[in-house]
Amino acid sequence: AQKITQTQPGMFVQEKEAVTLDCTYDTSDQSYGLFWYKQPSSGEMIFLIYQGSYDEQNATEGRYSLNFQKARKSANLVISASQLGDSAMYFCAMREGQGTYKYIFGTGTRLKVLA
Amino acid sequence: DTGVSQNPRHKITKRGQNVTFRCDPISEHNRLYWYRQTLGQGPEFLTYFQNEAQLEKSRLLSDRFSAERPKGSFSTLEIQRTEQGDSAMYLCASSLEASMNQPQHFGDGTRLSIL
Numbered sequence A: 001a002q003k004i005t006q007t008q009p010g011m012f013v014q015e016k017e018a019v020t021l022d023c024t025y026d027t028s029d030q031s032y033g034l035f036w037y038k039q040p041s042s043g044e045m046i047f048l049i050y051q052g053s054y055d056e057q058n059a060t061e062g063r064y065s066l067n068f069q070k071a072r073k074s075a076n077l078v079i080s081a082s083q084l085g086d087s088a089m090y091f092c093a094m095r096e097g098q099g100t101y102k103y104i105f106g107t108g109t110r111l112k113v114l115a
Numbered sequence B: 001d002t003g004v005s006q007n008p009r010h011k012i013t014k015r016g017q018n019v020t021f022r023c024d025p026i027s028e029h030n031r032l033y034w035y036r037q038t039l040g041q042g043p044e045f046l047t048y049f050q051n052e053a054q055l056e057k058s059r060l061l062s063d064r065f066s067a068e069r070p071k072g073s074f075s076t077l078e079i080q081r082t083e084q085g086d087s088a089m090y091l092c093a094s095s096l097e098a099s100m101n102q103p104q105h106f107g108d109g110t111r112l113s114i115l
Helices: none
Strands: A003-005 A012-013 A019-021 A022-025 A032-038 A046-052 A064-069 A074-079 A087-095 A103-105 A109-114 B006-008 B010-013 B019-024 B031-037 B044-050 B053-057 B065-068 B075-079 B088-095 B112-113
Touching: A003 A087, A003 A103, A012 A019, A022 A046, A022 A074, A032 A064, A032 A074, A046 A064, A046 A074, A074 A087, A103 B044, B006 B088, B010 B019, B019 B088, B019 B112, B031 B075, B044 B065, B044 B075, B075 B088
Parallel strands: A012 A109, B010 B112
Antiparallel strands: A003 A022, A019 A074, A032 A046, A032 A087, A064 A074, A087 A103, A087 A109, B006 B019, B019 B075, B031 B044, B031 B088, B044 B053, B065 B075, B088 B112
16 A cells, blocks of 8 residues: 655754655555655745656755655655745645545644744 | 635534535535545545546435535535534635645535534
């Protein structure tokens, strides 16, 4: 069965520092997608970054990058130059490669950026 | 792009009452998803529509839950005879059919509280 594991319930980072949020996944599919979303206290889910299972390069979007290690089945999110507005819940999600394309989410990591 | 819209934002009701939530997806998106998120957890998949057809339902969706998407536009999620365990955030998401890397775009959610 497909599964996403986020082992860090909470993380602290100093403003302007970089932080890595861990995500490991389990699937028997060859084709899949990995997504990271940010959920502020207001509740909306904001898409951050995507990595496809066949992508050879690590994905980057502005201050966000994804450290994709396929053999280890990990897809860690790196946030560089943290800002106070980065304080939120962060969810890693996997999408199966066929059918409904529904997401399976991890339990999330709460990030707090300190001034 | 007006985004995914969900109404109401909050719903408080007594146990045993029926409730209905509405989701208006991004206009050109033909895929629509409902998820449920309880406190401290990631969203869990409930059901999926492609245009007006409901193609998958999770085992989480008991007989008290029903979802519709008439004409392939907005969707409604109804819960009959609400129970305490139904208290959660109900999230709607939509996406284009096109390809794996299309992210799901989420609404702000409807927070349901059962008294």
